[in-house]
Amino acid sequence: MHKLIEILNADRNFGIGKRNGLLFSLPLDMAFFRKTTSGHVVVMGENTLLSFPGSKPLKNRTNVVLSADITHNYKNVVNVHSFDDLLNYIAYALEKEDVYVIGGASIYRQLLPYSDEVLLTKVDADGGAEVFFENLDKRDDFDLVNQGEPLMDGDIPIRFCTYKNLQRATVSQNNGETGAEHHLRLWPEPFASIRDGNKDIEMRLNEPKRQKLHVGDVIVFENTKTEETIKTKIIGLAPYDSFETLYAAFPKERLGYKEGEEANPSDMEKYYSKERIEEFGPLAIFIRKIA
Ligand SMILES: NC(=O)c1ccc[n+]([C@@H]2O[C@H](COP(=O)([O-])OP(=O)(O)OC[C@H]3O[C@@H](n4cnc5c(N)ncnc54)[C@H](OP(=O)(O)O)[C@@H]3O)[C@@H](O)[C@H]2O)c1
Numbered sequence: 203m204h205k206l207i208e209i210l211n212a213d214r215n216f217g218i219g220k221r222n223g224l225l226f227s228l229p230l231d232m233a234f235f236r237k238t239t240s241g242h243v244v245v246m247g248e249n250t251l252l253s254f255p256g257s258k259p260l261k262n263r264t265n266v267v268l269s270a271d272i273t274h275n276y277k278n279v280v281n282v283h284s285f286d287d288l289l290n291y292i293a294y295a296l297e298k299e300d301v302y303v304i305g306g307a308s309i310y311r312q313l314l315p316y317s318d319e320v321l322l323t324k325v326d327a328d329g330g331a332e333v334f335f336e337n338l339d340k341r342d343d344f345d346l347v348n349q350g351e352p353l354m355d356g357d358i359p360i361r362f363c364t365y366k367n368l369q370r371a372t373v374s375q376n377n378g379e380t381g382a383e384h385h386l387r388l389w390p391e392p393f394a395s396i397r398d399g400n401k402d403i404e405m406r407l408n409e410p411k412r413q414k415l416h417v418g419d420v421i422v423f424e425n426t427k428t429e430e431t432i433k434t435k436i437i438g439l440a441p442y443d444s445f446e447t448l449y450a451a452f453p454k455e456r457l458g459y460k461e462g463e464e465a466n467p468s469d470m471e472k473y474y475s476k477e478r479i480e481e482f483g484p485l486a487i488f489i490r491k492i493a
Pocket residue numbers: 209210211212217218219220221222223224225246247248249250251253268269270271283284285304305306307308309310312333
């Protein structure tokens with residue numbers, strides 16, 4: 203069973219940030235964060251994405267970003283626009299892997315009831331915070347299961363701690379069909395790979411007609427040869443810079459390739475001209491089979 207894990211550092215008042223930035227510069231903690239979250243899904247609020255250098259997503263991780271504004275669709279991240287859609291993406295991701303919640307304050311708070319664990323780096327200092335995390339030491343539904351030795355991170359004393367949620371709420375998939383229905387035709391091979399549960403990322407171009415796709419909508423895939431259909435639900439939408447970036451971000455099976463098959467971004471030129479790829483860039487559509 204995969205876990206939903208919140209990861210953060212907090213000062214002695216459970217303060218976590220000020221002026222949309224961190225309170226301290228902690229190289230040791232940063233290295234721990236990078237090592238722990240690399241290769242996994244990280245979910246965050248829009249402010250946290252904007253607080254990163256150049257507002258760029260974190261490398262080697264699937265970045266999922268929640269913003270209330272549906273016109274905010276960042277490149278190289280999975281964009282969701284409601285808390286329910288975020289929970290739905292998390293439920294989908296947890297079927298395959300651990301998911302890390304990386305902030306900020308509002309996302310930590312909303313996802314805390316669903317989290318299995320909190321990896322909290324306690325900083326023994328006062329950072330003059332403006333935003334705060336829950337004081338887990340005052341809650342009986344969280345148990346301090348591991349407390350590392352005190353360490354110095356530069357000249358700042360820290361301690362790596364793990365809390366376990368004793369009353370975790372279940373994150374469940376919402377397979378209801380509430381959104382619009384779209385029809386897309388697929389060649390037999392990728393069709394079979396969705397049907398067999400291997401491919402869960404459909405790649406198209408991010409052209410104007412795709413603006414009609416929204417998280418929660420239904421896509422009915424039609425096999426070009428047999429007229430067979432598969433019903434899926436859109437779990438997330440991610441515009442990418444290039445097919446190279448997209449191919450590098452996911453195991454090839456999720457894109458529809460078989461074991462032993464070579465996955466090459468230029469394969470997409472079978473479907474789209476170089477010029478159109480250049481003009482619009484790819485759109486990764488995360489889908490879940492519902493019938
Ligand atoms: N110490 C640490 O380890 C750590 C880690 C990460 C971040 N931080 C700090 O945390 C602070 C940022 O926290 P924050 O709470 O301001 O920002 P945040 O959680 O990163 O982002 C808030 C954004 O998420 C959107 N959002 C939140 N809940 C939503 C919902 N239910 N539906 C739709 N959209 C939703 C909001 O949209 P609207 O505004 O449009 O409603 C808002 O734009 C910064 O200071 C950062 O440095 C600290």
